[in-house]
Amino acid sequence: MTFSSARSGTFVERQVLGWLTSLAFPDVPQAGGCFTSGGTQSNFQALLILRNEALRRAGVDVNALGLVEALSRTGHRGMRIFASEASHPSIFAAVRQLGLGDAGLHRVPTDGQDRLCPVALEAALVEARRQGQLPAVVVLTAGSSGVGAVDPLREGMRLAHQHGALVHVDAAHGSLLLFSQRHRGLLDGLQGADTVTLDPHKVLGLNAQLGGLLVRDARLLTLLGKVSLDYFVTSEVSDLGEVTLDGSRALNSLGAWLLLRHFGRDGYGRLVDHLFALARDFTRRLKKSGCFELFPDTPTMNMLAFRLRPKAASETPEELARENARNDALLSRLMQSRKFAVSCYRHASGRLYLRAVFINPASRPEHMAALADALIQLAREAE
Template sequence: MPAPRQHLFHPANAGAYREAVGAAVDHLVAHLAATAGRPSGGVSPREAAQRVAAVDLDRPLGTGPDALAELSRLWLDDAIWFHEPTAAAHLNCPVVIPALAAEVFVSGVNASLDTFDQSAGATFIERHLVDWTTARIGWGPGADGIFTTGGTQSNLQALLLARGQQVAPVDRLRIFASADGHFSVQKAARVLGLGDAAVVPVAVDHARRMDPTALASALADAVASGEVPMAVVATAGTTDFGAIDPLPEVAALARAYGAWFHVDAAYGGGLLVSARRRDRLDGIELSDSVAIDYHKTWFQPVSCSALLVRDGATLGHVTWHAAYLNPKDSAHPNQVDKSLQTTRRFEALKLWMTLRVMGADAIGEHLDAVIDLADAVAAELTAMPEIDVAAAPQLSTIVFRWCPPGLDDDEVGRLNAAVRAELFDSGRALVAATRVDGRSYLKLTLLNPVATVDDVLGVVALVRATGRRLLAGPAETGARDGRVAVLR
């Protein structure tokens, strides 16, 4: 028998695999240690593009060390490090070590979860995790679900199932979602051929939660116009404010109008394992489907998410049988019957290893820690002069802006945007931007359980100090690209 190719994962190459993986881990850990309090290198898109474009992919480097050195130059030297307390821009979390260890097996074995004869026991690990999560939601034994790439895919599949329950013409179907809900609802409507007008935005209250009175009015108006409520989408953790819609009230209205009730808990789903705040999800058990991103508030690596349904039979709306893969008479339990995907990585193993090593309570404690952090930081910011906090945090995001005297509203918005860009360029801190009622704001997204109040207030201090330098003028600050000019 001829020797296997040297780069293939094979018993004869086990030593080379161990050496390559060990070298990669050492290289990564060395970069981790060298971040030195900076969440990024501040590379510009132009610089990053030029470096990558200069690589001739038809001329391999030939050795692992050379490839790792090149990887540092192209990416790792300027990568975004989410373990840094000053990385507070997006819903990306530092990840737990048991899940990282699981990645070795996910990639090394390379199982595909579409059919049992490609995955064997992995099929049942995923199914057990689905059952465990649906029980946490409060559903019975008829519930089911499937792991997905993220909340966008989960929301798409949920709305596809909702459409499958309807017999009305497509042009009459309507989806009702919070005005602060995730844009993936609109994208799903387009993909499903319903069009942009099919999504009816529902006003929010002072706490940025869907207003049940506004929802009731919108539903009644739609029916009076001959439209059919296909689905009501509640959000358990809006991207900007972490707002959790009043789930029992929304559920009752959805049921009264015969609409599918979906809960987008991509952000807030981690509350299912919180010992102190699980009650914030009361009413989630009344839903027909739930989207959960384990790679947000469960501290898992991307991608690790799920769509869960109260009645497993509804997943039949995505079932298609192929003779070569999952014929109707198959004796095997094939997960592709439930999924929009065919080939699918064994992402569930990451959550499995986390639960088996750390336990669910430890995940919940991490989430409670970042919510406590957001509450404490928001209290400090609310007491600060010249800081405008848009709303009290409900999970772990804080929407705010610095409002120095003498600037009008538009100038404040441009200043805060310039500050955000300047901080990214410097690599010193990462904050996000958003708009609230037409006004520009900054946003702190806190998903680091080891960050402290002082760490986060330090980012706010950087915002103010950077803003003051920008206002002083380009000659004194060295500000790039003439950003200060937009303020004058």
């Protein structure tokens, strides 16, 4: 979006970005951001500019030299990006798209609740240095797509900075916590990140095609490597088109502007609290039934993964396949009713879980009761 072709749109986007940036990076005057087509593009752009910044700090300009020559001049054998096994697949794809390949990604193990393990991260950072790799970026997740897990942000950032790596936080889902006074503590430490992905599509209840990338220092956005178009007149107002991967694009941020003006931070805060209360109520009902195994035992956010309580004590590959088939059949039967929509989540262990996400502001406790009752009835019939 250029100022020359979208004067009013530029001001709308700048205002919405200002509101969101003030939530993620309070009291950081140099912070900034841009809008993207969604969380996937935000994650890619974040890793792109952080890769370039890591090389800039090593004394080379990758936009001028290219990746191979830039790495060669730093004296490193390669560069490494670190992300947990529970990270969104767009992170893994972005590493490939940046020319680093699977060898450039270290998948850090998680704990029993899908959170990145700091001890494993530290070991990976040390090993990368030993191998002559440049530790470029540590990716932390705030609200995993599977169960809403939030990585230990402060500890992850401390380790990253200790080893000279930059930090990206994928908060595409978890950024909704920024609106809630009651739950925003789950994002403690977020303001220390270099870049943050948020997804107004999820957070604000908008249609798709609007993602956000926030940066602690707006100068990072200029590392995109984009060349200005010579047929646009230079103005005193910075063109947002110069810091995004897109060229011409729709003013999708207008919906965010309208909703934020209408509901305000307090309104969205009440919505977040409402959705979390629904998740707690649903969790309580499933626990009380005794029919299901929950993951995690207490949900972190407004989503929950669960499966039929296993019949066997041990979980051999054969038993795991049978348990997964049972849960797949349960999901199919529920979907056939056409009353409820429940998705699924396949854990790194291979376990198949059903997954409920509470994101609709019109949902009420009675809806949670009806869904829980339907699941419990199907579970008892499957015994």
